[in-house]
Each structure stands twice: as C-alpha cells, then as structure tokens.
Amino acid sequence: MSGAPLVEVEDLSLHFPVRQGLVRRQTGTVKAVDGVSFDIASGETLGLVGESGCGKSSTGRAVLRLARPTAGRVRFAGEDLGRLSPASLRSARRHMQMVFQSPFASLNPRLSVGASIREPLDVHALGAAGERDARVAELLSLVGLDPGAARRHPHEFSGGQRQRIGIARALATNPRFVVADEPISALDVSIRAQIVNLMRDLKDRLGLTYLFIAHDLAMVRHMSDRVAVMYLGRIVELASCDELFDRPLHPYTRALLSAVPSPDPDVEEGRIRIVLQGDVPSPADPPSGCRFRTRCPIATARCAQEDPPLRDRGSPGLPHQVACHFS
Amino acid sequence: MRELFWRRFARRRAAVLSLAFFVVIGAACALAPVLAPFPFDGIDLDSVKQPPSLSHWMGTDDLGRDVFTRMLFGGRVSILIGLLAAVVGTFLGTAIGAAAGYHGGVIDNVLMRITDVAYAIPTLPLLIILSAYSRAALVSMVLIIGLLSWMTTARVVRSQVLSIKEMDYVEAARGMGATDLRILVRHIVPNALGPILVGATLGVGNAIMIESSLSFLGLGVQPPTPTWGNMLMDSQATMVTKPWLTLFPGLAILFVVLAVNFIGDALRDALDPSASSR
Ligand SMILES: Nc1ncnc2c1ncn2[C@@H]1O[C@H](COP(=O)(O)OP(=O)(O)OP(=O)(O)O)[C@@H](O)[C@H]1O
Numbered sequence: 131m132s133g134a135p136l137v138e139v140e141d142l143s144l145h146f147p148v149r150q151g152l153v154r155r156q157t158g159t160v161k162a163v164d165g166v167s168f169d170i171a172s173g174e175t176l177g178l179v180g181e182s183g184c185g186k187s188s189t190g191r192a193v194l195r196l197a198r199p200t201a202g203r204v205r206f207a208g209e210d211l212g213r214l215s216p217a218s219l220r221s222a223r224r225h226m227q228m229v230f231q232s233p234f235a236s237l238n239p240r241l242s243v244g245a246s247i248r249e250p251l252d253v254h255a256l257g258a259a260g261e262r263d264a265r266v267a268e269l270l271s272l273v274g275l276d277p278g279a280a281r282r283h284p285h286e287f288s289g290g291q292r293q294r295i296g297i298a299r300a301l302a303t304n305p306r307f308v309v310a311d312e313p314i315s316a317l318d319v320s321i322r323a324q325i326v327n328l329m330r331d332l333k334d335r336l337g338l339t340y341l342f343i344a345h346d347l348a349m350v351r352h353m354s355d356r357v358a359v360m361y362l363g364r365i366v367e368l369a370s371c372d373e374l375f376d377r378p379l380h381p382y383t384r385a386l387l388s389a390v391p392s393p394d395p396d397v398e399e400g401r402i403r404i405v406l407q408g409d410v411p412s413p414a415d416p417p418s419g420c421r422f423r424t425r426c427p428i429a430t431a432r433c434a435q436e437d438p439p440l441r442d443r444g445s446p447g448l449p450h451q452v453a454c455h456f457s
Numbered sequence: 458m459r460e461l462f463w464r465r466f467a468r469r470r471a472a473v474l475s476l477a478f479f480v481v482i483g484a485a486c487a488l489a490p491v492l493a494p495f496p497f498d499g500i501d502l503d504s505v506k507q508p509p510s511l512s513h514w515m516g517t518d519d520l521g522r523d524v525f526t527r528m529l530f531g532g533r534v535s536i537l538i539g540l541l542a543a544v545v546g547t548f549l550g551t552a553i554g555a556a557a558g559y560h561g562g563v564i565d566n567v568l569m570r571i572t573d574v575a576y577a578i579p580t581l582p583l584l585i586i587l588s589a590y591s592r593a594a595l596v597s598m599v600l601i602i603g604l605l606s607w608m609t610t611a612r613v614v615r616s617q618v619l620s621i622k623e624m625d626y627v628e629a630a631r632g633m634g635a636t637d638l639r640i641l642v643r644h645i646v647p648n649a650l651g652p653i654l655v656g657a658t659l660g661v662g663n664a665i666m667i668e669s670s671l672s673f674l675g676l677g678v679q680p681p682t683p684t685w686g687n688m689l690m691d692s693q694a695t696m697v698t699k700p701w702l703t704l705f706p707g708l709a710i711l712f713v714v715l716a717v718n719f720i721g722d723a724l725r726d727a728l729d730p731s732a733s734s735r
C-alpha cells in the first residue's frame with residue numbers, strides 16, 4: 131500500500147434524466163452519484179456500503195466507465211479513463227473487471243461455462259488460441275471448480291457455483307482491479323462466507339485491488355481495509371475499517387452500526403438501537419443542505435442551509451473523513 | 458435446455474405431425490428428379506386432361522403432362538422460394554432490429570420509421586409492380602419477397618434486444634472490452650433466437666403464399682417451370698370441369714402453409730423464456 135493510488139476518483143457524478151409523458155420530455159434528474167471522491171491504493175480493499183438505491187452500483191459502473199460519468203474524473207494507474215479513445219478504453223478494460231450481484235443474470239445462458247470464461251482471453255488475444263482452454267481449466271481450479279465444468283452450461287450450476295464462474299471470468303485477464311457489486315447478496319446465507327473467503331484468498335494470492343460493494347456491514351468489515359459509507363449519492367464517511375467501526379462519527383453510520391449485533395457481549399449489552407425515522411428521500415429531489423437532515427436525529431436549522439463538506443476529522447496518521455457539521 | 462425444448466415441442470401433436478409432413482413433402486420435392494414418374498415438361502398430346510388414374514396418380518393437364526410429376530417439381534420451386542425468402546427476410550429483419558435496439562437514439566428512430574413506412578406499403582400491389590418489371594426468375598422472386606417481409610422480425614428483434622441489452626452478461630461483455638459487434642453477435646442475437654426462429658418459420662409460409670398469389674396473377678415464376686402457384690393459375694378456367702388440376706396444388710399450398718404455421722406456433726411456445734428458464 132505505497133506509492134500513488136491505483137484508482138483515483140475525483141468528484142465523480144452520474145446523473146440519469148427522468149423522462150415522462152408522451153414525448154418523453156426530461157422532467158428531472160436522478161442524481162445517482164453526486165460528487166464522490168476517493169482513492170484506492172494498490173492491493174487495498176475499499177468497502178462501499180449504503181442502503182439500497184443510494185448509488186453504490188452506479189458508482190461502481192461509473193468508475194469502470196460502464197456508464198459515462200456526468201462529471202468528474204477516474205484515473206486508473208495514473209491514466210484518465212475519460213480521455214482514452216474507445217479502442218484504448220477497451221484494451222484498458224483488461225486490467226479492471228467487475229463481479230456482478232446476480233449470478234443468474236451475469237452469465238450468458240447460451241454459452242458454455244468454458245466459453246464464458248474464455249471470452250476475455252479471446253477479446254484481448256491473450257495467449258495462443260490453443261492455450262486458452264488450458265487457462266480456462268486453470269481458472270476453474272483457482273475458484274474451486276472442477277475443470278470439467280467448462281463444457282457445461284450455467285443452468286446446471288447452483289448460485290454459489292455460478293458466482294465462482296463469474297469470478298473466474300473476471301480474473302481471466304489477470305486484472306489488477308476488481309469491482310465486486312454485492313457479490314454475495316443474491317446467494318444463500320449458507321454459502322456467502324465461502325464466496326467472501328474465496329475472494330479474500332484470491333486477493334492475497336493475486337495481489338488484487340477491490341472496490342467491494344455491499345450492504346451487509348459484517349461482510350464489509352471482514353473484507354475491507356477501508357470503508358466508505360454512502361447516502362443519497364454522496365459519501366458521508368470514509369475511514370479505515372477499525373476506525374469506522376470503533377469510532378463512527380456520522381449520525382447515519384452510527385444508525386447503521388447500531389443495527390448490527392456485536393460479537394462482544396459487553397458492547398452488545400450497551401448497544402442502543404438508533405432507529406431512523408422516515409424513508410430515504412428521492413434521489414431526484416434530495417433535501418437542501420445536508421441530505422441526511424430529514425432523518426437525522428441531531429439535525430438543526432443549519433443543516434437545512436449548509437451542505438456539509440467531506441472533511442478529515444481524524445488524528446494524525448489516521449485519516450477519518452466525515453460530512454457532518456456536528457462531528 | 459435442448460432436451461427440454463424438444464420435450465415441450467413434442468407435447469404439441471399437431472406440430473410434430475406438421476413437422477413430419479413438411480419433412481416428407483420437402484424430401485419428396487427435393488428428390489423430384491429421382492421420384493417423378495415422368496419428365497416435368499413431358500407433353501403427351503394423346504392423354505390430355507385425364508382424371509387421376511393408376512398411371513397418372515393426379516391426372517394430366519391440358520398438354521398431357523403428369524400432374525404428380527409437376528407437383529413434385531413445382532413444390533421444389535415453391536418450397537425453395539419460401540425457405541430462401543424467409544432466410545433473406547429474417548436476416549434483414551434481425552440486422553435492422555438488432556441495430557435499432559442496440560444503438561437506440563437516432564439510429565433507432567430512423568430505422569423504426571423506415572420499418573413503419575415499409576409496413577404501410579401495401580405488399581401485393583408493390584409486388585405486382587416489381588415483378589412486372591423484373592424477370593420473374595427464382596432469384597428475383599426470393600429477393601423481392603424477402604425485401605418486403607422483414608418488418609415483423611425487425612420489430613420483434615428490436616424489442617427483444619432492448620431487454621437483453623440490459624442484462625448483466627451484456628454489461629460483463631462490455632466490461633471485458635468486447636466490441637459492439639461481438640456483443641451483438643455473441644450475446645444478444647443468440648438470446649433472441651427463439652422469436653427469430655418463430656418469425657422465420659412463419660415467414661416460410663408467408664413467402665409460399667406470396668409466390669402463389671403472384672403466380673396466380675401470372676407474375677410469378679414463368680412456365681414451363683412449374684410452381685404450385687402457376688399450376689393453380691393454369692387451372693382456373695377448368696376449375697369446375699377438371700377439378701383435380703386445381704385441387705392438388707391448392708391443397709398442397711394449404712397444407713404446407715398450415716404445417717409451417719403449426720410448427721412456428723409450437724416453436725414459440727417451446728422457446729418461451731418465461732417457462733424454460735430452469
Ligand atoms: N440506468 C438508470 N436509469 C435511471 N435511473 C437509474 C439507472 N440506474 C440507477 N438509477 C437510479 O439511480 C439510483 C441509484 O441506483 P444504484 O443502482 O446505483 O443503487 P444501489 O446503491 O446500487 O442500490 P442497490 O443496493 O439496490 O443495488 C436509484 O434511484 C436508481 O433508481
């Protein structure tokens with residue numbers, strides 16, 4: 131974890147037009163991601179948590195340029211992805227891959243497992259054509275599947291196995307960076323740990339860098355070096371894993387953590403559940419000032435006027451960014 | 458998946474019978490030079506307008522040609538036109554629909570307006586004009602029919618592509634650096650294959666009908682090459698007095714088109730993604 135970060139995200143926004151009526155006139159904008167900045171060091175795992183709809187997937191897609199950001203910049207290994215030609219971007223994709231949430235939707239049902247895993251090798255012409263099947267077998271063993279699986283089709287596999295296939299495909303080109311978008315939330319609870327452990331193990335063996343998206347805080351804690359908490363298109367708190375879980379500063383993070391049972395009986399006894407009032411406001415019409423103010427237990431008049439910037443409130447050597455006027 | 462498909466298809470008895478019927482008729486017509494008891498243009502003025510008999514199973518026409526023989530050769534042309542025109546129409550429709558659905562925006566708008574216009578053109582009058590100006594050879598027949606029957610496929614494929622392109626596996630392909638062409642050919646079109654095949658099947662029946670109508674109007678493939686359509690036309694004057702000349706080509710067209718439509722319907726059901734997903 132030294133040197134320049136592998137991924138640098140600067141003021142990234144991804145807005146979607148809302149169209150209505152017969153002529154599909156644009157009537158508004160969903161600010162799915164609205165000015166998000168973070169770095170990920172090489173070999174690091176950054177966890178990204180937040181409620182459904184807060185913009186986690188959109189962030190992941192914009193970082194990988196699967197969606198064109200409305201504003202902001204993503205640098206990968208020092209290179210501004212927005213300035214690459216379509217062909218250079220395609221070839222840069224070799225180094226950054228995605229693992230999807232749904233193991234059912236992420237594999238083409240018409241392709242054999244081997245063909246799916248082999249495709250990135252074909253796309254980037256990696257290795258001699260004859261060697262690619264050997265590489266597929268190697269990848270299948272790497273994710274704990276029998277190499278014979280290559281000949282079969284996705285529907286013959288369970289959710290967990292398919293997720294392994296998706297991981298093998300993502301790793302085929304030896305990428306440096308992987309965005310994992312809730313890779314376990316569509317899986318049976320019983321096999322989630324296996325997949326998370328596989329991903330951790332692969333990270334160590336292959337020196338991967340992850341953006342790990344989840345809404346399960348326990349999983350994020352298990353996986354991540356640092357954690358970013360998102361609310362309505364913004365990052366509201368970002369700190370190292372231990373720092374964030376032991377000393378949450380943002381009222382939203384505190385509320386999220388208060389809902390997680392603690393393994394430590396002493397802490398568990400003192401745990402006070404903070405229940406958030408109301409619903410998440412629409413990202414098409416976020417509240418003025420602090421976006422969390424409609425649900426914040428400590429909001430004041432100032433919160434409606436001033437949008438709190440993300441500022442470092444940590445101690446020297448232990449950065450802890452938070453966006454709240456009162457913490 | 459393949460097994461499941463066949464099991465579901467086989468449940469439709471009409472479709473299985475239709476398929477068998479179509480295969481038998483198709484094979485018989487394809488083998489016409491071997492199977493036919495007489496040469497297709499073998500004129501025999503000593504036995505004109507004979508009703509069906511043991512030596513002429515379907516009788517003879519006004520030049521003494523064997524109707525059974527001409528049915529076999531005529532079927533060859535009619536079915537071939539049907540199949541080839543359906544291939545042309547399906548290919549065009551798939552390409553146009555896929556391009557429109559995948560790219561969206563201006564391309565989609567332009568292609569779909571063209572499709573609307575093509576739809577709105579009354580087919581038969583246009584066909585009549587076109588075939589009047591082109592020599593009614595098999596190739597021009599196929600192209601004309603194909604060029605005028607891609608619109609339904611284009612619309613169906615476009616709507617399929619609109620939903621398939623949102624699938625994660627398409628995003629995964631884009632994320633791995635695949636080109637648009639690769640994504641379309643390898644991921645999108647194969648997953649729209651069901652409706653494409655159904656359309657193609659129905660297109661075969663449609664093309665056979667169009668060929669017959671044109672031949673019936675004297676604008677199709679020209680004699681002496683027989684097609685079921687021009688045989689039907691030749692027999693109009695004697696429909697009442699020599700019914701076998703009308704009956705056999707008429708029934709052949711009717712049953713083949715029916716069979717093809719039954720097959721298409723069964724394909725549609727057997728390939729229904731909502732039921733075959735597991
Ligand atoms: N392609 C799109 N077009 C329009 N709106 C979109 C699109 N994709 C996402 N959105 C909207 O952007 C917001 C953020 O969506 P996103 O999928 O990024 O959230 P998420 O945090 O990943 O949620 P989840 O936990 O449910 O996956 C949502 O309000 C969503 O409706």
Ligand code: SF4
Pocket residue numbers: 380381382420421422423424426427428429430433438453454455456
């Ligand atoms: S700025 Fe105000 S509303 Fe926002 S989190 Fe802090 S206290 Fe709550």
Ligand SMILES: [Mg+2]
Pocket residue numbers: 186187188311312
């Ligand atoms: Mg998501």
